[in-house]
Amino acid sequence: MAVAPNPALDTSTPDFRAQTGLEPKARRTCAEQLGRILADCYQLFIKTQGVHWNVAGPAFYSVHKLTEEQYEALYKAIDKVAERIRALGQKAPASYTTYGALSIIKDEDKPQTAAEMIAMLVRDNGLLCASLREGIEAAEACEDVVTADLLTGLLAYHEQASWMLQMHIAN
């Protein structure tokens, strides 16, 4: 006799109806914004870690330490953003190909000098900040205060990250 499948073991339908008072359209809109931000965070994560590994010169130690703090913060942010997408009932994007397509931060492994590497990270932190602002605006329009709060915290961190990096190449 065939055993009836257990619906709890069905992993083929990752989206679900979150019953938390947000309308389905609002949940989808916010999850889409969060998906783009997740992609931006992953792109910036790998580039920040690349600078941590490859930077050389008189500022080596401070840039090496600063980028370590920053990629560790991004790693935590990635998990929070992805889990927020799930709490909104949507599937979190989970492939480098998808991240490359979704993110405004592009793959790049060219900068040679410490100044070029830092300038790249300053620009990319700025792009992430712009993405976060768009996400906050969308979340507020949908009355998703939890997403707005999460993204506001990340924005504060990356504005500061941008400042700290920029001071390494200031005259």
Ligand SMILES: [Fe+2]
């Ligand atoms: Fe390290």
